[in-house]
Amino acid sequence: MSIFARRKSPPAFDFLPSHFLRLALAEARDAFDEGEVPVGAVVVKEGRVLGRDHNRTKALSDPTAHAELLAITAAAQAIENGRLDGCVLYSTLEPCPMCAGAMVLARIEAVYYAAPDHRYGACGTLFDIPRDPRLAHRVEVYQLAEYAAEAGELMERFFRERRETT
């Protein structure tokens, strides 16, 4: 049974998913301008942004510096607590195994993403780590399909321009 069948509506604590996904898209555009893979992420609790960031793997020389991981770290440090109970993560791209694993460890309540990731997607595409019943915590997964094209085109443009200049 899918998560959509089990509940009638998304959790009450995230009331403006489009608003926060647009913040994540703004982060992704910042990444693009900095020459980083254009992915952005925001962590929100009860309508308040606790952490937001974009991919910075190049600037930090750090393969783990994905938008989602940095936003989770920022949120946990903001509340000085490694358990992000009741927090919702918004990402322009479906999280990879690393980021999906981090969401479970951080006890994130739900994730909304825009574009699916056919190469690394771990929230239903290649793996489904957030909803795996064997893990100690489950994260609800929603796709905001209306932003998939914008988020995906930013990625395509980035990789096309990178191919042309190298």
Next chain:
Amino acid sequence: MSIFARRKSPPAFDFLPSHFLRLALAEARDAFDEGEVPVGAVVVKEGRVLGRDHNRTKALSDPTAHAELLAITAAAQAIENGRLDGCVLYSTLEPCPMCAGAMVLARIEAVYYAAPDHRYGACGTLFDIPRDPRLAHRVEVYQLAEYAAEAGELMERFFRERRETT
């Protein structure tokens, strides 16, 4: 066909797995002394330690501050390169989905771990992310079973003492 069947011997570039796993165990004991979950990790290239660390989720208020992730970040920053080609990761515990995903992103060549993790293990126990053929990179997986008891007992002692004091 398992990775063990495909090759006659471990990769030539890691010549002292026991030595480096003992370094990881020393990191795990440091974690224990600091009240952190006792897991340690070391990243090695051609016999040289590029990064080593232990779990610091509590001290950093960061659920992503696992030993393996911190050691990967340290190694990448040491060589100022997000691609850890030819690097071997040693960990006292089987990496979780987050850390196994980070190993793939970082292009780690092989991982040696001591104790299996029945709650989060993503290198063969619950998931097998390092060897998934759908991902762009594969990481070889070896278990150094002779250190499993020591690494596992440190974990058990930690959680037993934590239960008794809370």
